[in-house]
Amino acid sequence: MVRRTKEDAERTRLQIIEAARKTFHQCGVSRTSLEKVAAAAGVTRGAVYWHFADKAALFFAMRETSLAVIDRADAFLFGDESGDPLDAIEQSMVYFFRTMSTCPAARETYEIMSFRCEYVDEFASVLQEVNRPCVEFQAKLTTAYQQALALGIMRPELDPDAMALDSVSFVRGLFNNWLASSPGTEWRDQVEDMIHTHVALRRITPPRA
């Protein structure tokens, strides 16, 4: 079976990316040979090398393809300008974890990036890529907390910058724990309660006295 149409070629490309994700997830990035990926995709190494220069290029293509869904998470933070900024913060966090729950491709990709990839040489830059969304989210959180303060919703003695830092650490740690816990553990179900508790800590009115 050889030369097919452009659409077929694109399908082959996506098949290879999917196969790469599964194989990376199962074997880890460094123990994944392109031979394995090709076999999982039902093609030969030749096809893989045609579409991607090397393993790193395939990795980054996979990352970009799988995480497109996530980029909307913090846009969500300012879509809800109408209401309570603390609610918006809570909802954006919840949205993120809901997306992770419902989109296995995104979850697997994060698992690969967190636990099955070594950040050296060609992959050293991935660390920055993982950090950047954190920094951006922190900036947006600061703004939201400032609004909350101005609106009198947040406890007045709290500093928006400090709260943003606390929340970013919280989300990152929560996400790590969520990823590291086996599915079915209590962790995964508690997440939304934990987010609610976290945000409620900042509110003027005690949450559920």
Next chain:
Amino acid sequence: MVRRTKEDAERTRLQIIEAARKTFHQCGVSRTSLEKVAAAAGVTRGAVYWHFADKAALFFAMRETSLAVIDRADAFLFGDESGDPLDAIEQSMVYFFRTMSTCPAARETYEIMSFRCEYVDEFASVLQEVNRPCVEFQAKLTTAYQQALALGIMRPELDPDAMALDSVSFVRGLFNNWLASSPGTEWRDQVEDMIHTHVALRRITPPRA
């Protein structure tokens, strides 16, 4: 240079472990060949294979050697029974990060475990090893928060279990951010302030109104 005394052999063993840490840190675990480790330690692969069965055994030996310092971190949590349990929580977190700052071996080991190791096959169990201290710390935090509540130091509407979960996520995320940030970044200096802010959120008295 051949057969030496038992003390020399032990020194050789430690040299190999140190060399392994440096090489793992620089090249990542999977790209570290035992040849590289041997060269860095100034011995041959034969010596490495004499002391350790394979790369995984060397990895675990390194882990155990380097992280012995840390185990005392949460014992610290209950040494200070006399005073304020919220202070004890804060101090134990601060102690942990101070140790990380002053002990490069521990920091490098955590960097290896976090960013330079793929948790598959022989290394899959490392994930559990990383999680276990978190679970233990969470249990101890719950107790401490219960004490704080009983003593009337903590805001009465807060739930000790929920606070422990929040704090564990916070510490894990903070630690990840700390590890991922290059040394010299603002992050590293802000850590103690962030911990103080985090704990102060739970106090009855507003921190620094």
Next chain:
DNA sequence: CTATTTACATACATTGTTGATTGTATATAA
């Protein structure tokens, strides 16, 4: 004093991975 064990070094056989090269059928453009 010798016998054995220890602590390595050296050599080798096997395997896996890579990237390049070559082959070829098809799509597409002229």
Next chain:
DNA sequence: TTATATACAATCAACAATGTATGTAAATAG
């Protein structure tokens, strides 16, 4: 219709890493 670029398959040489097997001198036990 023909020429050429495209999308893939198949093969291959080179290398790197692993684990094991064997060699050996010094330490230690008896």
